[in-house]
Structures are given as C-alpha cells and as structure tokens.
Amino acid sequence: MRRVVAWALSLMVVAIAARAGAQDRVVATYRIDAWDRADVSWAPGATVRVLLRGTLSNAIDGSEIDAMHVTTASRSMEDASPLVFPAGARLIEQRGPHAYLVEVPAGAGATIGLNVPALAARHLVTVSELRASLSGVIVAEVLGDEAAPIVHDAPTAAVVEPRVSPAGLAGAVTLSVPLLVLGIVLARRRRHDHDAALMARVTKARAAIAREAKVLGAAFDGAFASASALVDAATRQRAHLVELDRAIGRSAWVRSEAASATLSTMHARRAEARAKLESIVAQLEETVVRMAACVADRSAIAGLERDLARARSEVEVGESVEAEIARI
Numbered sequence: 001m002r003r004v005v006a007w008a009l010s011l012m013v014v015a016i017a018a019r020a021g022a023q024d025r026v027v028a029t030y031r032i033d034a035w036d037r038a039d040v041s042w043a044p045g046a047t048v049r050v051l052l053r054g055t056l057s058n059a060i061d062g063s064e065i066d067a068m069h070v071t072t073a074s075r076s077m078e079d080a081s082p083l084v085f086p087a088g089a090r091l092i093e094q095r096g097p098h099a100y101l102v103e104v105p106a107g108a109g110a111t112i113g114l115n116v117p118a119l120a121a122r123h124l125v126t127v128s129e130l131r132a133s134l135s136g137v138i139v140a141e142v143l144g145d146e147a148a149p150i151v152h153d154a155p156t157a158a159v160v161e162p163r164v165s166p167a168g169l170a171g172a173v174t175l176s177v178p179l180l181v182l183g184i185v186l187a188r189r190r191r192h193d194h195d196a197a198l199m200a201r202v203t204k205a206r207a208a209i210a211r212e213a214k215v216l217g218a219a220f221d222g223a224f225a226s227a228s229a230l231v232d233a234a235t236r237q238r239a240h241l242v243e244l245d246r247a248i249g250r251s252a253w254v255r256s257e258a259a260s261a262t263l264s265t266m267h268a269r270r271a272e273a274r275a276k277l278e279s280i281v282a283q284l285e286e287t288v289v290r291m292a293a294c295v296a297d298r299s300a301i302a303g304l305e306r307d308l309a310r311a312r313s314e315v316e317v318g319e320s321v322e323a324e325i326a327r328i
Contacts, residue, residue, distance in 0.1 A: 026051075028142040030112075032083070034131035035255045037113030038140035043106040049092070050112065051141040052083070053099035059133040060123050066098040067138055070119075082119065083138075086110045101143075112140060128252035131260070132267045195241055195274075198281050202234045205284035212291035216298065220291065227287055230280050237277040244270040 030038035033056065040048050052067035063072040065082045068091070085104060089112075092101040104110055120130035206227060213224040248266050251259070 024143050026141045027144040030140040030142070032112060032114055032138040032140055033136070034114060034116065034134040035260065037111045038142075039111045040104060040106060040140075040142055041108055041110040043110070043142060043144070045106055047103050048106045048110070049101060049103055049143045051095065051099065051101050051143060052112070052138055053095075053141070054136065054138045055098050056114070056134050056136040056138060058119070058123075058130075059135070060125065060130070065114075065119075065134075065138075067100045067102075081115055084113050084115045086112075114138075126249075126252070128248055128263065129267065132264045195238060195277070198277055199234065199238055201281050202231055202284060205281070205288050206231045208288045209284070209291060212288070212295055215295050216291065220294075223287065223291065227284060230284055234277055234280045234284075237273055237280065240273050241270060241277070244273065 028040075030036070032038055032052075038050065040050060054066070056065040057063075058065060061072055063070060067083050068081075070082050085102070086109065088105040090103050092103055094100050104112065114134075116127050116130055120127045123130065125133075209224055209227040213220045244266060248263065248270065251263055251266070254260060254263060
C-alpha cells in the first residue's frame with residue numbers, strides 16, 4: 001500500500017513539474033521599445049502570463065527604464081509607469097534584475113507598450129524627441145502551453161530609467177493623453193522662448209556695437225560691419241531652426257528603422273544649428289564688451305589729457321604770479 005501511495009505521489013509531482021514547465025514555455029516573443037508594442041490579444045483564455053525583461057536607455061538624463069521602474073544614478077521617480085498595461089494587469093513576481101512576470105487580461109486591446117507620452121512630459125520634450133533619445137529594448141515573452149514559439153522581431157540588448165511602482169499601471173492609461181498634450185505644449189514653448197531670447201540678445205548686441213562704434217569713430221567701422229554680418233548669420237540660423245522644427249513635426253509619426261534614423265539625423269542637425277546660433281550670440285556679446293573697454297580706455301586717456309592740461313595751466317599761472325611778485 002505504501003508503495004502505491006509513494007508511486008502516486010511521484011506521479012503527481014512529475015505532473016505538476018511538467019505543467020509548470022509547459023506554462024513557462026515561450027510561445028511568442030515581442031520587442032517593446034520607443035515604437036514597438038506587444039500585442040497579446042490573440043492569446044487563448046481569460047488571462048495570459050508575460051515575462052518582461054531588459055532595459056531601455058534614455059540619453060536625455062542618462063536614466064534606465066525597465067518594465068516597472070525608471071531610475072537615474074542619483075534618484076528614482078514614481079510619478080508614472082514606464083509601461084502601459086491593459087486594465088486589470090498585475091505583477092506576479094520579479095525574476096531577477098529587470099525581469100518581471102505579469103498576468104494580463106487577454107482579449108481585444110490587450111497590448112503592452114512604452115508610456116512614451118508620460119516620459120516625454122516628464123522631460124518637457126516632444127514624443128519624437130523622447131523616442132530619438134531612447135536605445136535598447138524590453139523583451140516580452142508570452143508564456144503558455146503551445147509548443148511552437150512565435151517570434152516577433154527577436155530583440156537585442158537593452159537598458160533602465162526612473163522608478164515607477166506597479167500600482168500606477170491602471171492610472172497610466174488615463175493620464176497618457178493629457179500628459180502628451182502638456183508635454184508637447186511645454187516643449188514647444190520652451191524651445192520657442194529659448195530661441196526668441198537668443199535673437200533678443202542678438203538685437204541688443206547689434207545696438208550696443210553701433211553705439212560704441214559711433215563713439216570710437218571711423219577706425220571701428222570694420223568691427224561694426226563684421227557684427228552686422230554675424231547678425232545676418234544669426235537670422236539665417238533662426239530660420240533654419242524653424243524649418244527643422246516643422247519638418248520634425250511633420251515626420252514624428254514614422255516608425256520604420258530607416259525613417260527613424262533619418263529623423264534622428266534631423267534632431268542632430270537641429271542641435272547643431274542651435275549650437276551655432278548660441279556661438280554667434282557669444283561672439284557678438286564679446287565684441288560689445290571689448291568695444292566698451294576701448295571706449296572706457298579712450299575716456300580715461302582723454303581725462304588724463306584734461307588733467308595734464310589743467311595742471312600745466314595752473315603751473316603757468318603760478319609762474320606768472322611769481323614773476324609779478326619778483327618785479328615788485
């Protein structure tokens with residue numbers, strides 16, 4: 001009898017182990033990054049288990065993003081979930097660094113993707129700028145009983161960012177749209193204000209250079225001409241920035257690898273144009289300071305000459321008085 005019981009228990013253990021192994025079999029693999037999402041709506045049953053592993057890297061602040069957390073070197077943040085899950089999703093367990101097993105309700109609309117709008121709003125940048133700053137991938141492995149795995153864009157290495165708790169999963173879906181609008185508005189306003197401030201400094205510098213050149217005379221006409229050329233260059237750079245902004249805005253929807261690479265190049269060109277504009281402003285302001293110093297030096301020399309003339313006049317008057325006294 002004991003042998004029969006032991007044999008039955010052994011069969012039960014083997015069956016349970018086999019069932020667990022079957023449930024951990026990967027039946028589909030997806031990549032989750034700045035563009036791609038994991039669509040598990042096809043999965044049979046009421047729920048589906050998904051193992052999320054890997055990380056993304058954010059070049060804006062050097063942070064890391066995994067399926068649950070966004071972390072920087074100095075702090076972690078929990079204001080928005082890095083991923084958007086279907087309502088009712090829950091964390092089952094963590095399986096090592098940056099690896100999380102979640103249970104997701106299956107059915108229409110069951111997708112898992114990066115919470116791009118929330119992350120963009122956090123950094124006050126547009127969605128396209130946020131996407132261009134991300135590298136790496138989060139791997140989504142659908143676990144189930146089927147034998148033949150389905151691979152969707154087999155992933156490569158990844159990276160992490162600020163921290164977000166699983167409790168924010170449901171709220172992230174509701175917050176995505178307003179955060180997207182807020183992020184776009186604030187980012188555009190910030191860029192516009194910065195560029196407008198640079199051009200205002202250009203205008204002030206040109207006026208100051210004209211004023212100092214008038215005081216210094218014809219010898220500094222060449223400096224004024226050079227400054228005018230720099231002002232024209234700044235105006236051209238500003239127009240170039242405006243056109244790049246428009247082009248980036250019109251192309252923000254692209255998803256192919258080649259198109260995304262071209263969009264990243266446009267972002268790099270915009271950064272280069274901004275750097276050139278800032279360099280021109282710095283040159284103009286340096287010219288203002290140097291010309292002001294020349295005016296100050298010229299004023300000092302003129303003042304010294306006046307003092308010497310006054311002293312010479314006083315000496316001459318004194319000598320005249322002494323001569324009159326001597327004659328008396």
